[in-house]
Amino acid sequence: MTFGIVTFPGSNGDYDALRAPIEALGEHAIYLWHKDHDLQNVDVVILPGGFSYGDYLRAGAIARFSPIMREVVAHAERGGPVVAFCNGFQIACEAGLLPGALLRNASLKFVCAPISLRVERTDTLFTSGYEQGQIITLPIAHGDGRYSADDATLERLEGDGQIVFRYAPDPLQAAEAYNPNGSMRDIAGIVNAQGNVLGMMPHPERAVDPLLGPADGVALFESILNHVAV
Amino acid sequence: MSRYRVAVHVAPRRGLLDPQGKAVADALHSLGFGGVADVHVGRYLVLDVDARDETEARAETGRMCAQLLANPVTEDFEIASVSRP
Amino acid sequence: MSRYRVAVHVAPRRGLLDPQGKAVADALHSLGFGGVADVHVGRYLVLDVDARDETEARAETGRMCAQLLANPVTEDFEIASVSRP
C-alpha cells in the first residue's frame, strides 16, 4: 500500500508524514509535488502539516489552489482516502473537502504540547483500531487550530457522527483548560459526510515511536491499512 | 488601462469569537483607555489593480475577495475605497 | 458623552519587506488576476469609543494607535472614519 504525501511550498510536516507509514507499518510512502497533476496511483493521500505559503493571509488559503489539489479533490470524490493533519486540515477546509474553518487559537499563541483526545467514532476507516471513548495522547503544534463553523454545520456534524476526535480532559489530570485552542464543541478532528476524508489538528504522524513518547498514532495508520489493504 | 488603488476590509463575521478584538480591548483598558467599549480586528488590504475604469477595478477586486481574500465561512469583506495611486 | 465607531487602518511601512503582501500578489497572479501590481496586507480595526465629540474620539484613537494598535517601528496607521454606530 502506498501513501502519497503532498509537499506544498512551506510544508514541513511532509517528512514526518512520510516516515510514519514507513517506520510504523513498513508500507510505502512517496512525496507528491504541488505542481504535479498526477497522484501516481497512491492509495491514500496525506495533506501534511506545516506553513504552506507561510500561512500568509489565512492558513491553507493559498495552497488549496495548487495544481495537485484538483487531483486530490477528484481522488476524494472517487471515495479515495485523504488524511489531513494540522495545516493539511486547514487546507482541506479552505478547499471545501471538509466543512468549517480553523481560526487563530483563542490564546493567540502557538501551542506545542501533548494533548488528550477522546476517540468519538471507531466506525471510520481511520479509527477502527481504537476503542470507543478511548483517551489517547497526541502532540499538537499549531497557532490556528480553533475549529469554527455555523450552528447548522455543527448540528449536522454531531447528528451524522462526523466528529471523530474531541479534546478531552485526561482522567489523570486536572480538567481545566483541556481545549488548547478554543475549538467549538472541543472538536479536534472530523470526517466528511462520505467518511473518506479525515482532518485533524493533532499529529498522529508524530506519535508512532515509543522512543519519543506515547505511540498513540500507530492505531490510526493501522486502521487505514486494514481498510485499504491492497 | 489605468492603475487603481483599491482598499479592502475583511472582518471576522460578527457573532464569532474574536479573541484578538477582545485582547485589544483588554489591553487598551489596562493602558487607561477606559472609554473603549468594543473592538474588532480584521484585515486591511491595499491592492494596485490595472483596469479600464473604476467600476472594473472594483468588480475585479470583488472577485479576488470572493475567491481568495476572504473566507466565506467566517469573514465578510467590503471594498472600502478606490482611488488613483 | 456619546459613542463613536472609529475605523483604523494599520499597514506595514512602505519600503519594509511585506512577505504577506508578496505571497498574496503571487497567489492572485497564479489565479489569473494578471492586473494586480502590488498588494499590502495590514490590519483593520473597528473600535467603539465613548467621547465628548468626534474630534475627541479621533484624538483618543490616535493615542491608542501610537501606544498600542500600531507598531511604531514597522507600521503606519490612519484613522479611516468616525461615525455613530
Add this chain to the structure above:
Amino acid sequence: MTVTARPGDPIITPALVAEHGLTTDEYDRLVAMLGRTPTFTELGIVSALWSEHCSYKHSRPLLRTLPTSAPHVLQGPGENAGVIAIGDGMAVAFKIESHNHPSAVEPYQGAATGVGGILRDVFTMGARPVALLNSLRFGSLDSARVRYLFAGCVKGIGDYGNCVGIPTVAGEVVFDPAYEGNPLVNAMCVGLLKESELMRAVAQGVGNPIIAVGARTGRDGIHGASFASEDLSEGSDAKRPRVQVGDPFTEKLLLEASLELIHSGHIVAIQDMGAAGLTSSSAEMAARGDVGVVIDTLKVPAREEGMTPYELLLSESQERMLVVAKKGREEQVRAILEKWDLTAAVIGEVIAEPVYRVVEGDRVVAEFPGIRLVTDCPTYEPEARESDDIRRRRERNVDAIAERPKEVDPVWTLEELLRSPTIASKRWVFQQYDHTIRTSTVIGPGGDAAVVRIRGTDRAIALKTDCNGRYTYLDPREGARIAVAEAARNVACTGARPMAITNNLNFGNPKRPEVYYQLREAVAGMAEACTALGTPVTGGNVSLYNENPSGAVYPTPVIGMVGLVESLAHVTRSAFSTAGDTIVLLGDNTAEIGGSEYLQRIHDTVAGHPPRCDLTAERKLIDALLEAIREGAVRSAHDTADGGLAVALAECVMMDRACATGAEVDLGKWSSLPLRALLFGEAQGRVVVSTPDPQAVLATAARHGVPASTIGTVKHSGSLDIRIGGHRLKASVPSLAEAYHEAIPRIMQRSASAQDVALTSDAVV
C-alpha cells in the same frame, strides 16, 4: 581600472567618515591601502567590513588563544559554522549568533531574523538543520517594557522556527536588571550532514559566475553591522528604519533549494548574505579563496527603484544567498531555484586579477587591492583593568549577611527561589516553540539538555546553551569556566559525551578597560575549561557594545554545547520517576553562597566569590556519570545549578508536573555547613542521580575518584522531606510545583493581551 565617484554621492568629509564609525587612524589606513581618497561606496564598504561585528577587531587576538582542534573537528572557526564528526560518516554543523541590537529595537523581527540568519549559516555548510536553541537575557519582568521585549522575542523565535519546521529543543532565559535596555538574544542552530557533503564558502575558479539567490534586495537594515557595533543610545531610535523583516516562508524554500544545489554538484561555494549583506559575503568568500571578484550592482535584483550601489551592497535584506557556481552550469542552477519558486541572477564573476571590484554597468564604483579589504582591518588590544567596584563586591564577606526573618522556614526560601523567573519553569516560552517536528526529539525542552536522535543510527546528539552572567560579572575567568563546565554537565546528565562548543561573547564596550578586562579573562577561562574538558571551540560570535547610558550588561559568554549519545539506551532524563529508587549525590557540598541566585533573590545582593570551578573534578564527574549511565545503573540525572541542591531536588520531584513524585532526603552528613549554603549555595560539580542500584553508582564514582553519597529515597508521597541534623524541611510537592510552574504565566498574564496586540502586525496572524 579607474574608480570614479558617482554623480550625486556625498563628498568625503571628516564628519562623514566619523558617521561611518571609522577612527581617523582607520581612515588613514584606508587611504594608504587605496593610495587615494575613497569613494562614498568604498567608504560604506569599509565601514561595514571594518565594523566590530564583521572584523572582530577587539576580540580577534583573544579568540586566537582558544583551543580549536581535535581529531573530530572537521571545521573549526572561520567558516559559516563549525563541523564535528560523530562517527558512521556523519557530522554535525553548529553555530550560535546574536541579534541583540535588532531585538532591542524591534523584538519580534529582531529575534526572528536572528533565527533566520543562524539557520542559513548551518545549511550553507551542506547540513540539514535539525534543531534550534536560544539563549535569552532580559531585565526584570516587573517592567512592562521588559515583558513586551520578552514576549516579542519569544514569539519571533517561535514563529520563525515553527514556520521553517525546525524544532526548538532547548535554551535558557535569565532575567536580571543588568540586562534592562540591552536584552541578549542568541540563537543556535544544529544541522546534520554526511562528512562527504561538507561545503565551504570559498570562492574558486576564474570565470565562475557569482549568483544572487532568494529575496530581492531592499533598503532594509542598511548598516546593521555597524549599528550592532555601537552602544544603544537615544539616537538608536532614529535608526529604526534599519529594521529587517523576516520571511520564514522564503527561508524554507531557500533551505531546500540550497541543499539541493549543494548536492547537485553545480556550485563551488555558497554563503548567506548576512550582516553587511552582499559586501561581506562576496568579500569574505573571495578572501578565503584568495581570488578576485567583480560585482555589477545593476544586475542585483532590487525591491525598490533607484537603489544606489552603496545601498545594494550594504542592505541586510533577509533570506538572500550568494552562490559561486561552476561556469556553464548557470542554467542548471536556475532550474533548481525555479523549482522552489526562487529567482537567481548572475551578478558577477571570479576573476584572476587580485582585486575586489564593484561596477555599476560601465562605471567602476569601488575597487580594493586583493584581499587586503578583509585583512587590513586593524586589531586592537586595549587596556584592561578590573573595575574596583566589582572587585570590592567580590571581596565582600557575604557569609556575614544576616538572614531575613522569613528564612526561619527554609520552605519559604525554596518556594521564593522556585518562583524566581530565572529558575521557574520556562514552559510559557517553549510551549510556543514546535519541538516535536521532524520526529527526532527524544528529550525536548524542560530537561537538562535536549536529545535529538540521528535516524538510521543508534546515536543521538545532546544540546544545551549555558551561562551565568552574575558569576562572570563577579569573576569573569571563573564564570566562563563554569559556563563551559555547566554546559558539559548538563549534556552528560542526558547520557552524552561533551564534544565541542560554539560560543557567543556578549559584552559591553571593549574600549572601556573594565570591559576589556572581562572579555580577556572570560576568553581565558573558556579556553582553560575547553582544554580541560576536551571540548574544542568550533566557532562563535562576538557581540560587543551591549551598553546603554546606565551601564553594560553582565559579561555573558554563552556556551552552546554539543554532546554525543553513543547508544539510545543511554538516554537519561532528569526527573525522578520510580518510588524506591535511591538518591545519590555525585560531588560534594560546600559553604559557598557567593554570586548565588539565593543572594540575589532573597537579599537583593550581587556579591561574593562565585563558586569555585575545579575542572579536574568536573572531568572526573562527567566520566563517572557517563560510565554509570552506560552500566545501566542510572535512572535519572540532574545537575545542581541556580538555587543549589534544594532547588535541584525540588525540580527532580516536580519538573514533570504530570508525573510528580516525592522524596525523603537526609543531608545530616553536612550538618556542620551553614544551612542556607547547604540548601541554596551553588557549589559546582554536583549531580543528583536516582538509581535502582546505588552500590554500582557508588563503586563507579569511587573508581573515578568522585565523591558520592547516598542521600535519600524517591517516594510517591507528594512531599519533599529533607532532614539535616536537627532541622527538618517538609515541602508539599503540589505547592512547589505551583511555585515553579505558574510563576512566569502569572506574571505574563498581567500584560499578555498588550503584547499580543502589539504583535498582531506580524505576518503570522
